[in-house]
Structures are given as C-alpha cells and as structure tokens.
Amino acid sequence: MNRLQAAAPPMPIAHAPAAARRKRHLTPARIGVYAFLISAALFFLLPLYVMINTSFKPMQEIRMGNVFALPVAATLDPWRDAWGAVSHGFWNSVAIAVPSTVIPILLGAINGYALSFWRPRGANLLFGVLLAGAFIPVQVMIYPLVWMMAHAGVFGSLPAIVVVHVIFGMPLMTLLFRNYYASVPHELFQAARIDGGGFWRIFLQVMLPMSLPIVVVAAIMQVTGVWNDYILGLVFAGRENLPMTVQLNNVINTTTGTRLYNVNMAATILTAAVPLAIYFISGRWFVRGIAAGAVKG
Amino acid sequence: MSNVHLRKLCITRGNNEIIRDLDLQIDPGEFLVLLGPSGCGKSTLLHSIAGLIDLSGGAIEIGGRDMSHADPSERGIGMVFQSYALYPTMSVEQNMSFGLKIAGTPKAEVQRRVRRTAEMLQLDALLERKPAQLSGGQRQRVAIGRALVREAGVYLFDEPLSNLDAKLRAELRRELKMLHQTLGSTMIYVTHDQAEAMTLATRIVVMQGGRIQQIGTPADVYDTPANRFVAGFLGSPSMNFIEGSVDAQGSFGAGAITLPLGRADAVGAVTLAARPEHLHVDDNGPLDARVTLVEPMGNHQVVWLDCAGQQLSCIVHDARPLATSQAVRFGIDAGRVSLFDPASGKRV
Amino acid sequence: MPAQRLHSRFSPHLALLPMALTVLVAYIGGALWTLRTSFTASRTFPSDTYIGVAQYVRLFDNERWLLSLHNLAVYGAAFIVACMVIGFVLAVFIDQNVKGEGVLRTVFLYPYAMSFIATGLVWQWLLAPGSGIEGAMRQLGFEGFSFDWIVHQDLVIYTVVIATTWQASGLVMALMLAGLRGIDPEIYKAARLDGVPAWRVYLQIVLPMLGPTVATVFLLLTTSVVKLFDAVVAMTQGGPGIASEVPAKFIMDHLFLRSNIGLASSGAVTLLLPVLALLAPYAYARSRRARLNGGRA
Numbered sequence: 001m002n003r004l005q006a007a008a009p010p011m012p013i014a015h016a017p018a019a020a021r022r023k024r025h026l027t028p029a030r031i032g033v034y035a036f037l038i039s040a041a042l043f044f045l046l047p048l049y050v051m052i053n054t055s056f057k058p059m060q061e062i063r064m065g066n067v068f069a070l071p072v073a074a075t076l077d078p079w080r081d082a083w084g085a086v087s088h089g090f091w092n093s094v095a096i097a098v099p100s101t102v103i104p105i106l107l108g109a110i111n112g113y114a115l116s117f118w119r120p121r122g123a124n125l126l127f128g129v130l131l132a133g134a135f136i137p138v139q140v141m142i143y144p145l146v147w148m149m150a151h152a153g154v155f156g157s158l159p160a161i162v163v164v165h166v167i168f169g170m171p172l173m174t175l176l177f178r179n180y181y182a183s184v185p186h187e188l189f190q191a192a193r194i195d196g197g198g199f200w201r202i203f204l205q206v207m208l209p210m211s212l213p214i215v216v217v218a219a220i221m222q223v224t225g226v227w228n229d230y231i232l233g234l235v236f237a238g239r240e241n242l243p244m245t246v247q248l249n250n251v252i253n254t255t256t257g258t259r260l261y262n263v264n265m266a267a268t269i270l271t272a273a274v275p276l277a278i279y280f281i282s283g284r285w286f287v288r289g290i291a292a293g294a295v296k297g
Numbered sequence: 298m299s300n301v302h303l304r305k306l307c308i309t310r311g312n313n314e315i316i317r318d319l320d321l322q323i324d325p326g327e328f329l330v331l332l333g334p335s336g337c338g339k340s341t342l343l344h345s346i347a348g349l350i351d352l353s354g355g356a357i358e359i360g361g362r363d364m365s366h367a368d369p370s371e372r373g374i375g376m377v378f379q380s381y382a383l384y385p386t387m388s389v390e391q392n393m394s395f396g397l398k399i400a401g402t403p404k405a406e407v408q409r410r411v412r413r414t415a416e417m418l419q420l421d422a423l424l425e426r427k428p429a430q431l432s433g434g435q436r437q438r439v440a441i442g443r444a445l446v447r448e449a450g451v452y453l454f455d456e457p458l459s460n461l462d463a464k465l466r467a468e469l470r471r472e473l474k475m476l477h478q479t480l481g482s483t484m485i486y487v488t489h490d491q492a493e494a495m496t497l498a499t500r501i502v503v504m505q506g507g508r509i510q511q512i513g514t515p516a517d518v519y520d521t522p523a524n525r526f527v528a529g530f531l532g533s534p535s536m537n538f539i540e541g542s543v544d545a546q547g548s549f550g551a552g553a554i555t556l557p558l559g560r561a562d563a564v565g566a567v568t569l570a571a572r573p574e575h576l577h578v579d580d581n582g583p584l585d586a587r588v589t590l591v592e593p594m595g596n597h598q599v600v601w602l603d604c605a606g607q608q609l610s611c612i613v614h615d616a617r618p619l620a621t622s623q624a625v626r627f628g629i630d631a632g633r634v635s636l637f638d639p640a641s642g643k644r645v
Numbered sequence: 646m647p648a649q650r651l652h653s654r655f656s657p658h659l660a661l662l663p664m665a666l667t668v669l670v671a672y673i674g675g676a677l678w679t680l681r682t683s684f685t686a687s688r689t690f691p692s693d694t695y696i697g698v699a700q701y702v703r704l705f706d707n708e709r710w711l712l713s714l715h716n717l718a719v720y721g722a723a724f725i726v727a728c729m730v731i732g733f734v735l736a737v738f739i740d741q742n743v744k745g746e747g748v749l750r751t752v753f754l755y756p757y758a759m760s761f762i763a764t765g766l767v768w769q770w771l772l773a774p775g776s777g778i779e780g781a782m783r784q785l786g787f788e789g790f791s792f793d794w795i796v797h798q799d800l801v802i803y804t805v806v807i808a809t810t811w812q813a814s815g816l817v818m819a820l821m822l823a824g825l826r827g828i829d830p831e832i833y834k835a836a837r838l839d840g841v842p843a844w845r846v847y848l849q850i851v852l853p854m855l856g857p858t859v860a861t862v863f864l865l866l867t868t869s870v871v872k873l874f875d876a877v878v879a880m881t882q883g884g885p886g887i888a889s890e891v892p893a894k895f896i897m898d899h900l901f902l903r904s905n906i907g908l909a910s911s912g913a914v915t916l917l918l919p920v921l922a923l924l925a926p927y928a929y930a931r932s933r934r935a936r937l938n939g940g941r942a
Contacts, residue, residue: 067777129673248763
C-alpha cells in the first residue's frame with residue numbers, strides 16, 4: 001500500500017543561508033511605513049490647516065504673505081463678518097436637519113423592522129428598487145418632484161425640503177435598520193409573538209428600545225448628509241430657508257469686487273463645523289455607520 | 298530529516314515572559330508532541346521554531362545550522378496551521394506550488410513534487426478545485442500537502458485537527474501517523490488533546506506556564522509522571538489523588554484508606570495518585586466504598602466510588618451490574634501508583 | 646377577535662406604505678416622468694408634444710454636453726483609480742500594526758465629513774494661481790514653480806480630481822481596512838513560510854480575497870462620479886468658460902436656468918444608463934451569492 005516511492009533523500013529547500021538578521025523594531029521597511037503615513041497625513045491635514053490659518057489673518061497679510069505662513073497679527077474680525085454672512089443659513093440648516101433626521105430614522109426603523117421580521121409579499125422587491133434608487137443621480141427625479149410640489153402649492157418651503165430629504169434618505173436609513181434587525185435573533189421576535197404582541201406593540205416595546213446603537217449611527221449619517229447637502233436645498237428649500245451650504249456658496253462665489261479670503265475661509269469652517277464636530281466626537285460610530293451602510297449594501 | 302536543538306530559549310512579549318530558558322533536543326525522524334493546556338506556551342514555542350516569532354534570548358538550530366534569526370522560508374521547515382490558511386482564491390494545485398515558485402524552483406520539479414504529494418494524500422482528483430469547494434478533511438490534507446511539497450527537514454503542526462469533528466479527527470489522526478511511518482520525517486506537533494499526543498508521539502513534551510514539565514515517551518509520561526500536573530493532565534478519566542502520608546514501614550495511609558507500598562524511602566506527607574484502571578472492584582478487596590455514579594461506556598464502565606469521603610474513579614471492564622449506593626469492596630494496585638510531594642508536586 | 650386580527654394582518658403592509666409610495670411615486674414615477682419628458686418638446690414647462698428621440702439627437706449635437714461627457718470620463722477614470730490606489734495603500738500601511746492607528750484613521754477620514762461645497766471652496770483657494778500653493782512656493786524661493794491648472798482649460802478637471810480624491814480616499818481606506826481586518830491572520834503566516842515578499846502577498850493573495858469589498862468600493866465611487874455637481878459648482882463653476890462642465894451640472898442648468906426641460910431630461914436619462922448598467926450585474930451577483938449561502942441576503 002506504499003504509494004510513495006522509496007524516499008530519495010529530500011532535496012534541500014533552495015539556498016537557506018542562516019543569516020543573523022534584522023531586529024524587528026526599526027527596520028528600513030518600518031521607517032518607510034511611518035514616513036509614508038505621516039506624509040499622507042500632512043497632505044490630508046493641509047487644507048484644514050490652511051483654512052484655519054487664513055481665517056485668522058487680516059486681508060493685508062493674505063495679499064502679501066504666503067498661504068502657509070502663520071498669522072502675524074491674528075484677528076477675529078473675519079469670523080464676525082463670516083457669521084454675519086451665514087448665520088441665517090446656519091439656523092435654516094438646523095431647522096431643516098432636525099425633522100429631516102427624525103422622520104427618516106423613524107420610517108427607516110419601521111421599514112427595517114417590517115422587512116426583517118414580517119416580510120410581506122413583494123416587500124423585498126420594493127426594497128431592492130429603493131436601494132437601486134439610492135445610486136441613481138438625483139437629477140432624474142428632481143423635476144417631477146418640483147412639478148408635483150408646485151402643483152400641491154408647497155414648493156419652496158420647509159416642509160418641501162424635509163419631504164425631499166425623507167425621500168432621498170429612506171434607502172440608507174432602511175438599509176441600516178434592516179441589517180441591524182437581521183442580526184437580532186429571530187427567536188426573540190417569535191417569543192414576543194407568542195406572548196401576544198402585534199406589529200406595533202412588538203416594534204414600540206421590544207425592537208425600538210433595543211435599537212439605540214443603530215439609531216445613533218443612523219442619526220450621525222443622516223445629520224451629516226442633510227447638513228452637507230447642497231443640490232436639494234438649492235432647489236426645494238425656497239429663498240427663506242436656504243441651508244448653510246447654499247448660502248456659503250452664494251457668499252463666496254457670487255460676490256463681485258475684492259474677495260475677502262479670510263472671511264470666506266471662516267465662513268467655510270463655520271459651515272463645515274457641525275459635521276466635523278460630530279465626526280470628531282463620534283469617531284468610531286461614524287466609521288461603523290459607513291461600514292454598516294456601504295459594505296452590506 | 299533534520300534534528301532541532303533549542304538552547305536556553307527565551308521569548309518575551311511585552312512584559313510577559315512566555316518562555317524562559319528552555320532546552321530541548323529533537324532527534325531526526327522523531328514525532329515530538331508539545332502537549333499542554335491553553336496558554337502554556339506550546340504554540341508560541343512552535344511559532345518561534347518556525348521563525349514567526351522573534352526570540353528574546355537563546356538559539357535555535359535546525360539541521361545543524363543556527364536558524365535563530367533566519368526568515369521562516371529559509372529554515373527548511375514546512376508548517377500546517379490550525380485554520381489551514383489556504384489561499385482562498387487559488388486552486389489546490391496553486392496553493393501547493395506557490396511557495397516553490399516563489400523560491401524559483403524549476404517548473405518540472407514543482408510539477409513532480411505536487412503530483413507526488415497529491416498522490417500521497419489522495420488529492421489528485423481535487424487539484425483544480427478552490428478551497429471553498431472542499432470539505433474540512435480535504436482542506437486539512439491540502440494544508441498538509443502544501444507543507445510536504447517543500448520536502449523540508451522538519452514539519453510543524455499547530456493543532457491541525459482541532460477544527461474537525463470527532464470522527465474526522467480520529468480518521469486524520471490515523472492518517473497522520475501512517476504518514477509519519479511512511480516518510481520518516483521529523484515532525485513537531487502541538488496539541489492540547491492528550492489522546493492525540495498519546496497515539497501520535499514518539500516523545501511527548503508536557504508544558505505548563507512556559508516551562509517543560511516532562512519529556513518522555515507516551516509510556517513514560519503516562520506510567521511515571523514526573524509531577525502532579527503531568528499526572529493529572531494525561532489519562533481520561535484523570536488520575537485519582539489521595540492526600541495522606543507514608544509511615545515508617547512504607548505504608549500509605551489516609552484516614553480509612555491504607556495501602557502497603559514498601560516505600561520506606563518516602564516517609565512523610567505525600568499525595569498518592571492511582572489511575573482508574575488500577576483500582577479494582579473486588580469482593581475480596583481490602584477497602585470499602587459506596588457507588589455514587591456509574592457511567593456505562595459500551596466496552597467498559599466508569600464507576601465513581603465514595604470511600605470515606607474521597608471521590609475515586611474506577612474502570613470496570615466486565616459488565617457486572619453496579620447500582621448507585623451499592624456497597625462494594627475494592628483494591629488499589631500498589632505496584633502502579635505514583636507518589637508526589639504535596640508541597641512541590643514533584644514525584645517522590 | 647376578528648377585527649383585531651384583520652388589523653394585525655395588514656399592519657405590516659400599512660406600515661410599509663410610506664416606503665411603497667416613495668418607491669412607486671418618487672423613484673419609479675419620477676424616473677418614468679423624466680423618461681417621458683425626454684421624448685417631448687418641453688421647454689420651460691412640460692409639454693405633451695411627442696418628438697421621438699429628437700432631444701437625444703440635439704443632446705449629442707450639443708458641444709457642451711459632449712464636453713461634459715468627456716470631462717466625466719476623464720474625471721471618473723482619474724478619480725476612481727486615485728481613490729482606490731491611495732485608499733488601498735493607506736489601509737495596507739495602517740494594517741501594519743502602527744502606533745497611533747486611531748489618530749491616523751481620524752486624519753484620513755475627516756475630509757469625508759466635509760460637504761462637497763466646503764471641499765471645493767477650500768481647494769479653490771489652495772489652487773488659486775498666485776495666492777494659493779503656487780504663490781506660497783514662489784515665495785519660498787521656487788521662482789519658476791507653476792501650479793495654475795485651475796485656469797487652464799485642459800487641466801482644470803484635474804483640480805476637481807485632486808479635491809474630490811482628497812475627500813473620498815479616506816472612505817475607501819476605511820472600507821478596505823474593514824475588509825483587511827476580516828482576513829484570516831494565519832494566511833500571512835503561511836505566506837511567510839512560503840517566502841512570499843510583502844508586496845506580493847498584498848497584490849496576489851490579499852487583494853483577490855477582497856473582491857467583494859473592492860466591488861462595493863468601485864460601485865460607490867462610480868455612482869459618486871456620476872453625481873458630481875457640488876464640487877464643480879464650488880470650485881470652478883464649470884469654468885473657465887465651460888472647460889469643467891459635467892453632466893449633472895449641464896442637466897441642472899438646463900432644467901432651471903436655461904428652461905429646456907426636454908433636453909435636460911434626455912441628459913438625465915442618458916446619465917442613468919451607465920448606473921443601471923453597473924447596478925444590474927452587481928445586484929445579480931449579490932442575489933446569486935445570497936442564494937448560494939442559503940438565502941441569507
């Protein structure tokens with residue numbers, strides 16, 4: 001039964017010199033890794049540095065100096081002027097963001113719950129189309145929505161922009177909650193049904209209370225997305241309710257005469273401040289949200 | 298086949314000294330098993346022999362050459378991992394030939410070795426398949442094949458059977474033993490399963506806390522354990538331990554239990570250890586006990602006895618009926634017991 | 646009680662009504678409406694005059710549209726390749742057990758928290774000839790240094806690539822890192838045993854294993870390319886002239902500024918096609934994998 005031919009002495013593996021070698025700690029390769037990462041980090045931080053830097057300089061320094069130099073005579077004037085220019089937009093963005101986060105989260109949770117546990121016929125197909133919709137350029141649907149809202153008399157108002165954010169936020173919100181509920185053991189749901197729970201009772205008393213982690217992730221993603229939105233706010237919000245991003249662009253790109261770069265940068269920072277703050281504070285949740293939404297989707 | 302010589306090996310990770318001053322000599326053609334519970338350092342030791350973990354001190358010699366700082370691929374070793382670690386996007390044939398190709402082995406030689414190893418391990422029909430299309434046992438064979446094509450001096454195995462179900466494990470265990478008999482290569486094998494160690498090893502190294510507790514053949518380690526840890530680790534059900542003392546006449550006594558041993562050299566407090574198979578239920582036996590539990594195992598019974606407060610296990614080879622709370626008499630085979638110092642745990 | 650059971654039976658369906666409405670009316674309805682409009686002679690207002698594919702003919706005769714497509718192709722290729730490579734390399738380097746991984750990840754990912762508008766405005770400032778990087782380098786002594794791509798017709802689109810790559814690479818890195826973390830660490834050990842050099846391990850072994858992650862990243866990046874709008878508006882306003890025009894901007898301009906809904910709709914439908922072409926195989930591959938895994942989607 002010896003299938004193996006009588007062993008010739010095994011051939012040595014290639015060469016095999018035994019060299020006393022590298023100590024693992026600071027090899028050239030490792031130094032290279034750190035060097036690359038640090039240079040990349042500097043490249044990524046450059047715009048932030050320049051933004052902050054410029055916003056504290058008086059215009060004179062900007063005209064004369066170079067964009068990397070630190071301010072000699074730092075001043076807060078640009079910030080005051082910037083706030084004056086975009087504060088209206090700031091409060092508009094807040095007014096838009098709150099309902100545009102709460103409602104999509106609620107609907108996303110209900111959708112995710114129904115899709116995960118109840119699975120009515122055709123729901124999965126509907127969900128598939130919804131997900132596909134998330135990838136479609138918004139220009140395909142913008143005008144019909146404008147037309148419908150104009151005819152309903154609500155175009156250019158706060159409710160209009162909120163409804164639009166609900167529509168375009170639904171795919172991601174539903175995806176997040178559906179994937180989250182998919183990881184909840186099905187037996188939990190079955191036990192609740194045996195206990196006599198119906199659709200809404202199980203949702204409100206069992207599932208929703210368990211959903212805090214995903215609600216946090218969803219809130220972070222939705223607030224960031226709504227706050228950073230430009231195109232929907234531009235079209236649907238109406239002149240009274242323009243969000244900060246739109247106002248910012250108007251201030252910077254449509255003023256004639258000398259451009260006040262320091263004010264512009266301060267205004268840009270103010271506009272980016274809320275999502276950046278959320279990002280820096282929530283860190284890991286932010287990443288979790290991306291992973292949950294993007295990878296599974 | 299190469300020998301392996303470990304000299305005063307020290308491995309430290311962070312502030313933990315995982316292995317300290319370890320000496321070990323492995324002869325060519327041995328099947329050496331590193332046996333011990335989780336965290337005893339056996340895997341760390343194996344990885345350091347492979348060159349995957351750096352040494353903090355000491356030296357490793359493989360095949361007579363100092364390999365303490367050599368790259369894993371230059372040590373003349375092959376390794377089989379616990380999770381198989383097959384390259385998932387490559388076929389079986391590519392998995393097995395990848396290392397050889399990297400080393401610049403000529404194509405004809407690569408083909409020859411792959412074909413030969415595939416035949417040996419019954420993989421010839423599976424060469425084009427990807428790992429995802431194979432069963433657990435087949436994947437394990439591919440992992441072994443990938444190591445064997447290197448035609449190395451030493452083969453290292455890191456708990457290769459622990460991801461398999463019990464039946465498959467027993468089957469592959471036998472195949473591994475036959476492989477060793479066929480190839481005669483030096484093999485170093487890590488496991489926490491003492492049954493695997495007993496059946497496969499030519500010598501077993503029992504480890505605990507980063508230190509070697511005992512080195513010996515399976516028979517040595519089983520019959521004459523060097524300390525209490527080794528005694529308790531091998532054998533299932535484990536050895537019975539009875540705290541007591543040896544008197545001037547060399548007899549052991551622990552309360553109601555007495556056993557003449559003729560061990561006048563071991564006077565004082567001792568722990569007596571006796572394997573379950575060396576306790577005999579015997580109507581003429583010197584000791585009394587009451588049955589607390591009977592576990593029928595098919596070809597034998599494990600009987601748990603309460604003897605003056607001591608819980609002892611005993612293996613009964615016939616099918617005699619024994620009921621709970623039944624009073625029985627039993628004896629202990631004095632020639633097969635071990636004595637340990639209660640303080641140090643060492644064999645007396 | 647029968648009334649309660651009836652209510653309960655249809656609760657899931659009722660709960661999913663908002664989702665159904667959104668999908669049917671907003672997404673599908675909207676897309677169909679736009680499709681229909683693209684076959685009509687609509688200008689400022691939707692009209693019912695069917696003119697077949699005349700709008701499409703006009704579209705592909707339109708110099709601005711053709712330029713926008715060309716820009717999108719150039720931008721898309723450069724952006725996707727740059728993001729994938731940078732993101733993958735960053736992820737690989739970070740995965741090497743570097744100290745300060747959390748800080749590095751935060752630095753690479755924070756740009757993603759900024760809106761496209763803010764990103765565009767900052768980079769517009771940085772790349773402005775004379776005052777931005779070009780000016781700074783000249784002041785530092787590099788007299789002949791020139792970096793005025795943003796005012797060059799042929800090079801301006803690459804400035805948009807730089808800005809958006811800066812913003813999106815961190816996301817690619819985060820997703821790739823998540824993928825890398827799912828790889829069995831013993832594979833690396835086996836590769837070391839086989840003597841495989843590090844770069845080959847990542848290219849020949851790890852990258853193929855990351856297939857699904859790479860596919861997801863590619864899909865996300867591609868849809869982001871198609872939707873490119875805000876960054877162009879903020880950075881270049883489509884200029885100089887029309888040199889950095891992109892399809893999304895073309896469509897928006899024709900919908901609202903140039904009052905040519907028919908033409909814009911045909912543009913929107915044309916923009917939709919590559920997205921659908923990409924989604925179809927992706928969705929098919931995912932559903933096939935789900936079926937093979939026992940129907941767990």
